[in-house]
Amino acid sequence: MKRILITGANRGLGLELTRQYLERGDQVFAASRQPDAATELQELQAQYPDHLFPVTLDVTDEASINAAHAAVRAKTDGLEILINNAGIYPGASADEPTNQRLGQLTGQGAIHVMQTNALGPILVSQQFLDLLQNGVKARILSLSSGLGSLTWKSSGDPYHYSASKAALNMYMRSLAAEVGHYGIISVLVDPGWVRTGMGGSGATLPPSDSARGIIRIADQLHTEENGSFLTWQGQPVPW
Structure with missing residues (x-):
């Protein structure tokens, strides 16, 4: 049985990852900003009361990250897997302002996306390093x-989202260089265009397939892959 922490576990791909890990008997710490309001997560907890532990976590709030660490630490002395899944894509839904196109860009909009998608994951990883x-x-x-790949980038919009993922890539590439000394492997994964609230109904990939591929990667990683950038199918992504 593996002990797993998943951020953004209340919906979409994070919820599907949680479900698949529970189905195979692992212990999941399912983190989200408001777990009490996450209906599907609560249903999973009722089904797997001894294996699922909801955790309150806002990745943009350092006090919340510290409190989440204390909550997980009270339940276990170690973690085998951390999945930094929580993220935002302003404009993913029709009723949400985007501010990611040229002429609409704002500094505050950039800070919000960067804080969630890039800074959040590195701060969470840093805080939970002792358990890992x-x-x-x-x-x-x-x-x-893939929008965070400089090689693949061929469009303007979405500016902030693309920049945040490129920044995340650098943070995690840097992290890999250090945690590798502890025997920890850190990689980046492009989950594909997934049919979720963020990806939209026109996306080509069901969450179940992407989650299955991500779990397979986690199970099969080798030391030489530390610091790599992969698709959900395990293929290399150019930086």
Whole structure:
């Protein structure tokens, strides 16, 4: 049984990852900003009361990150897997302002996206490093995007989202260089265009397939892959 922390576990891909890990018997710390309001997460907890532990976590709030660490630490002395899944894409839904196009860009909009998608994951990883060091063959998987690839980038919009994922890539590439000394493997994963609230109904990939691929990557990672950027199918993504 692996001990797993998943951020943004209340919906979409994070919820599907939680479900699949529970189905195979693992212990999941499912983190979200308002777990008490996460209906589907509560249903899973009722089904797996001994394996699912909802955790309150806002990745943009350092006090919340510290409190989440204390809550998880009270339940376990180690983690095998951390999945940095929580993220935002302003404009993903029709009723949400985007501010990611040229002419609409604002500094505050950039800060909000960057704080959630790039700073949040590195601060969470830093805070939970002690538990990962106590885990068995610990892994950190941070969900990036092909839009964060400088090589693949061929459009303007979305400016902030793309920049935040490129920044996340650098943070996690830097992290890999250090945590590798502890035997921890850290990689970035492009989950694909997933049919979720963020990806939209026109997305080509069901969450179940993407989650299954991400879990397979976590299970099969080798030391030489530390610091790599992969698709959900395990193929290399150019930086």
